Structure formats: C-alpha cells, structure tokens
Amino acid sequence: MCGIVGYIGKRQAAPILLEGLKRLEYRGYDSAGIAVFHAGELFLMKRKGSVRALSRAKGAEGSLGIGHTRWATHGAPSARNAHPHVYRNIVLVHNGIIENAEDLRRECLARGERFASETDSEVIAHLIAHVYRGDLLCAVRESCSRLEGAYALAVMCKEEERIVCVRQKSPLVVAEEDGEQFVASDLPALAGKAERAYVLCDGEYVSLGKALTFYDSALNPIEKAPEKGQQAQDSAAKGRGHFMLREMAEIPAAMAKTAQNFEKEYQNSGLCEVLCHAEYIDIIACGTAYHAGLCAKYAIEAAVRIPVRVSVASEYRYMDPIVKRGTLAVAISQSGETADTLAAAQLAKAKGANLLAIVNVQSSSLSRIAEHVLMTYAGQEVAVAATKSFNAQLMALYLLTEKLARAKGRTLSLPPLAKAAKEALVRSEAVRAWAERFAAARDAIFIGRGADYCTALEGSLKLKEITYLPSEGYPAGELKHGTLALIGEDTPVVAVVTEEGTARKTMNAVHEVAARSGKVFLVTMFAELCKEKEVFASLLLPKTSGLFSPAVAVIPLQKLAYHTALARGNDPDKPRNLAKSVTVE
Numbered sequence: 001m002c003g004i005v006g007y008i009g010k011r012q013a014a015p016i017l018l019e020g021l022k023r024l025e026y027r028g029y030d031s032a033g034i035a036v037f038h039a040g041e042l043f044l045m046k047r048k049g050s051v052r053a054l055s056r057a058k059g060a061e062g063s064l065g066i067g068h069t070r071w072a073t074h075g076a077p078s079a080r081n082a083h084p085h086v087y088r089n090i091v092l093v094h095n096g097i098i099e100n101a102e103d104l105r106r107e108c109l110a111r112g113e114r115f116a117s118e119t120d121s122e123v124i125a126h127l128i129a130h131v132y133r134g135d136l137l138c139a140v141r142e143s144c145s146r147l148e149g150a151y152a153l154a155v156m157c158k159e160e161e162r163i164v165c166v167r168q169k170s171p172l173v174v175a176e177e178d179g180e181q182f183v184a185s186d187l188p189a190l191a192g193k194a195e196r197a198y199v200l201c202d203g204e205y206v207s208l209g210k211a212l213t214f215y216d217s218a219l220n221p222i223e224k225a226p227e228k229g230q231q232a233q234d235s236a237a238k239g240r241g242h243f244m245l246r247e248m249a250e251i252p253a254a255m256a257k258t259a260q261n262f263e264k265e266y267q268n269s270g271l272c273e274v275l276c277h278a279e280y281i282d283i284i285a286c287g288t289a290y291h292a293g294l295c296a297k298y299a300i301e302a303a304v305r306i307p308v309r310v311s312v313a314s315e316y317r318y319m320d321p322i323v324k325r326g327t328l329a330v331a332i333s334q335s336g337e338t339a340d341t342l343a344a345a346q347l348a349k350a351k352g353a354n355l356l357a358i359v360n361v362q363s364s365s366l367s368r369i370a371e372h373v374l375m376t377y378a379g380q381e382v383a384v385a386a387t388k389s390f391n392a393q394l395m396a397l398y399l400l401t402e403k404l405a406r407a408k409g410r411t412l413s414l415p416p417l418a419k420a421a422k423e424a425l426v427r428s429e430a431v432r433a434w435a436e437r438f439a440a441a442r443d444a445i446f447i448g449r450g451a452d453y454c455t456a457l458e459g460s461l462k463l464k465e466i467t468y469l470p471s472e473g474y475p476a477g478e479l480k481h482g483t484l485a486l487i488g489e490d491t492p493v494v495a496v497v498t499e500e501g502t503a504r505k506t507m508n509a510v511h512e513v514a515a516r517s518g519k520v521f522l523v524t525m526f527a528e529l530c531k532e533k534e535v536f537a538s539l540l541l542p543k544t545s546g547l548f549s550p551a552v553a554v555i556p557l558q559k560l561a562y563h564t565a566l567a568r569g570n571d572p573d574k575p576r577n578l579a580k581s582v583t584v585e
C-alpha cells in the first residue's frame with residue numbers, strides 16, 4: 001500500500017531513492033515520484049506508472065530527498081495525484097488513508113487554499129504549511145493531532161535541512177550508518193544500506209538530519225534500540241525472470257526452513273503451556289493467509305478434535321466476536337502489516353484470547369503485538385500474488401497442529417511435505433499446456449471437498465488476481481445447488497482430489513460437469529482417476545496425506561495461474577489494482 005523512502009547524507013539522494021522505490025514497488029505501482037532539495041531549490045518529478053518512469057530523475061542534484069510509489073486510494077492513478085505533494089514550503093510523502101480528509105479539505109478551501117490533486121494526502125501538506133512557524137517537527141505534530149486514519153509520513157521543508165517522519169498504523173523504518181540516514185516503509189528497501197535499523201512504533205516521531213533523534217507522541221526525545229538481527233538483508237529470490245516463478249521455485253526450501261526452525265521458534269514462543277489449556281482456536285487472516293487458516297481448521301479439527309473458527313479479519317474486527325475463555329487466537333500474515341489482520345488480532349487479545357502470530361517478517365507490527373510468535377521462513381516475497389509464503393504458513397500451521405495434538409494426548413506425525421512439494425514442482429510443469437485453454441476461457445471454476453476445497457479456493461484466488469478471469473472456488477458437493485448453472489460449453493473446471501474418503505464423491509461432481517460440456521482438469525494423487533473418460537486433462541501429484549495435501553496440491557494451481565497470466569499478456573508480478581502489503585482498511 002504505497003511505499004515511501006527518504007535519504008539525507010553525503011551522497012546524491014536521487015539514485016538511492018530510486019533504488020529504494022524499486023524495492024518497494026510491490027507495495028504499489030500506480031504512480032511514482034521523488035523530490036530532492038539542493039541549496040534550497042526543489043527538484044520534483046512525478047509520473048504515472050512504475051518507478052521506471054522516473055529514470056531521468058537519476059541525475060538530480062542534492063543529498064536530501066524523499067520518494068513514493070503509490071497504490072491509489074483517493075484519486076485516480078495519475079501524475080497529478082502522485083506523491084510527493086508540495087504545498088508552499090512543505091513537501092511530503094504519505095502511506096495510509098486519512099479518513100477525515102474531506103472535512104479538512106473543506107477547511108483549507110475556506111481559507112482560500114487551492115489543491116493540486118484529489119488525494120487525501122495533499123491535505124496534510126496544507127495543514128503543516130498552515131501551522132509552520134520555523135520548526136518542522138512541531139508543525140508535523142500539531143497537524144497530526146487533526147488526522148484520523150492511518151499514516152506514515154516523511155516531510156521536508158525549504159527552510160530546514162532535515163526529514164521529519166511519523167508513524168500511525170502504517171509501517172516505517174529508519175536506518176543510519178556513517179553520517180547517512182535512511183527512511184523507508186520496510187527493511188528490505190534499505191537492504192545493504194545501513195548497519196543500524198530502527199522500527200518506529202505508533203505515535204513516534206523521528207527527525208533525520210545532523211542527528212537521528214526519536215521522539216514520543218508528546219515530542220519528548222526517546223532512546224530506541226536498533227533491531228536485533230534485523231540488518232536489512234537482501235533476501236528476495238535471486239536470479240532472472242518473474243519473481244513469482246522464482247518464488248514458486250523456492251517453495252520446498254521455504255517449507256524445509258520453516259520446519260527446521262520450528263522447534264526453536266516453538267520453544268521461544270512460550271506456547272507449550274498455552275496449548276495445553278487451549279479449548280478453542282480462533283484464526284484470523286486475509287486473502288491467501290485466510291486460506292492457509294482454512295486448511296489448518298480441517299487439519300486441527302480432524303487430528304486434535306478441538307473447535308476452530310476461521311474468520312476474514314475485515315469481518316471479524318466489526319462483528320463483535322464471541323471469544324470464549326481458553327481461546328487461542330492465531331493471526332496469520334506474510335507481511336505482518338495487514339491493517340485488518342492487525343485490528344482483528346488486537347480485538348481478539350482485548351477480548352481475552354492468547355494471541356499467536358504466524359508471520360514472515362520478524363520486526364513486523366503483528367509480531368510486536370502478539371504474545372507468542374512463530375516465524376515462517378519464506379524469505380522476502382516480492383510478487384504480489386503470494387506463493388511460497390502460503391506453503392510456509394501451512395508448514396508452520398501443520399507443525400503447530402502436531403504440537404496441539406501432543407498437548408491433548410494425541411499422536412500425529414507429518415508426512416515429508418517439503419519433499420513432496422519438490423516433486424510436485426517438477427510435475428507441475430505439465431500445466432503449462434493447460435494455460436492456452438484457460439487464457440481463452442470466459443471464467444473458471446475450482447472444486448474440492450475438505451482440505452481440497454481450501455486448495456480450490458486458493459487456486460481460484462491466484463487465477464483471479466493475476467489473469468483477471470472471473471473464477472470461483474467451490475465445495476464440490478455444493479456445485480449442484482446453483483453454481484452448476486455457470487457451466488457451459490468448454491468451461492474449465494479444476495477438480496482437486498487428494499482425500500481417499502471423499503474422492504468418489506468429488507468425482508460425482510466431475511461427471512456432472514462433464515455431462516454439461518464443461519472441461520475437467522483433474523489434480524489428484526490417485527492415478528486411476530486420471531484415466532476416467534470425463535477427465536479432459538490431469539496432473540498426478542506425489543502421494544501424501546490428504547489432510548495436509550494443500551501444501552503440495554496448490555503448486556500446480558499456482559503454476560496454472562502464472563502461465564495463464566503470461567498467455568493473457570499480463571505481468572504476473574504486478575497485477576492491476578493490487579499491492580502486496582495492504583496497510584489500509
């Protein structure tokens with residue numbers, strides 16, 4: 001959801017800002033801009049589209065600057081609405097949403113001020129300029145007291161050689177080394193830049209300039225300790241080509257690494273006692289992470305026999321959920337910054353649940369608010385469509401299921417899932433041949449039962465988000481209650497069948513689809529099913545337990561989405577309208 005960067009030091013700012021923005025592009029790529037000060041003169045460039053459109057800004061003079069890559073909330077993606085926003089002496093970039101922007105804008109208009117954009121962010125520049133009396137930090141604080149919503153800001157002004165930043169519900173990190181200071185929305189944007197990195201907490205301010213000074217919400221200077229072991233490493237998938245393809249190739253390693261580190265994570269988490277007393281599990285997440293939660297529900301209820309509720313975080317936070325005593329809330333998130341997941345997790349905690357975070361970013365907001373943390377080790381995920389992080393989440397959730405089972409006096413042992421995933425990756429190359437047919441289709445349907453239904457949901461989401469094809473993930477047995485009406489001549493239907501007990505039942509749905517001229521693409525562990533005449537094409541998965549199969553069966557569906565996106569001429573790494581880290585409501 002928008003990425004912001006800033007630099008002050010002895011080098012030229014522009015190349016550093018552009019490199020940082022490139023690394024943040026997964027947070028939004030509607031428009032981009034940079035502003036650099038040189039001897040009191042402002043260089044400003046804003047362009048519609050990706051950071052690449054700013055390449056001519058590289059030569060801009062000046063060692064103090066800020067930059068932004070945008071995911072539009074208020075106002076269309078355009079150069080006009082791109083950040084940085086400039087009003088009088090104030091220049092700023094913003095990540096977040098200002099909920100009372102309209103009221104504030106009316107106030108500014110009544111003073112006779114004119115706006116250059118339709119954004120909620122520009123209003124902040126107006127507020128700051130209005131109250132500026134020679135101290136940028138004080139003006140930013142005074143203005144922030146008027147704002148409702150979420151914001152991370154980096155602000156400069158003509159009169160002062162510094163950058164003032166503040167964080168409220170949108171992430172922000174700063175780093176320093178050798179007289180150079182950096183600010184960014186996340187640590188990977190600062191990869192290899194500085195030794196000492198600090199994560200701002202809500203309500204904190206920082207001034208970058210002669211010194212790096214942190215302040216609390218009342219502007220009292222505070223000491224902050226650098227993040228331990230959180231040097232901004234460059235851990236994005238190496239190599240050439242699309243990130244999504246490279247990240248899928250890393251699935252087995254992400255799962256294996258998560259498993260290798262799990263025991264240590266578990267011991268450090270303090271969960272042992274909590275699991276013994278857990279009577280209910282409340283899983284909260286969004287999107288792909290929500291699907292991982294659904295997979296866990298099937299596994300935990302079957303193997304441990306305790307009730308599990310899985311909620312979409314944006315619903316949970318407003319539904320006044322009933323949280324019973326003995327509830328362990330599990331918030332799942334790759335980024336650890338998803339606004340809805342954070343709010344829902346906080347609510348569960350406030351209602352008395354123990355809060356466990358399953359998260360891929362160590363210094364994230366979610367890991368800070370949780371009482372217990374289990375890390376996934378997927379490494380940085382850059383492609384907007386989540387792949388390896390989903391498989392790593394499943395690995396952590398299945399290992400948690402194993403621990404829960406033990407805590408409840410049951411035994412459970414996981415099959416070698418990372419090995420099966422490796423084999424599935426190789427076999428999944430075959431779905432490239434399916435892509436042409438999906439690319440030409442009007443829509444698609446994914447079906448399955450039990451854990452296979454969860455796989456179907458995730459396969460459908462992947463297809464939607466990067467191919468823009470309407471698609472539904474559906475319980476196989478529910479098809480005949482309405483959705484079957486969508487099946488027409490050649491409608492592609494992906495059927496996932498890995499559970500022995502219900503395989504025949506799902507095949508009934510397959511027959512019903514074929515009888516209506518739909519084309520069935522079967523993803524299964526059972527070789528004999530591939531031979532059935534109703535099956536148009538099939539992919540045989542390596543054998544593993546049906547209960548834990550989503551970690552393996554999803555792989556051909558991720559690949560199918562990737563190849564179909566390519567066949568439709570889309571960039572799979574940067575689907576339209578989306579961004580990786582959804583830090584707004």
Ligand code: F6R
Binds near residue numbers: 462
């Ligand atoms: C889909 C996707 C999203 C995220 C969702 C939650 O491919 O990536 O649906 O899963 O926005 O994000 P995190 O896991 O960062 O909380």
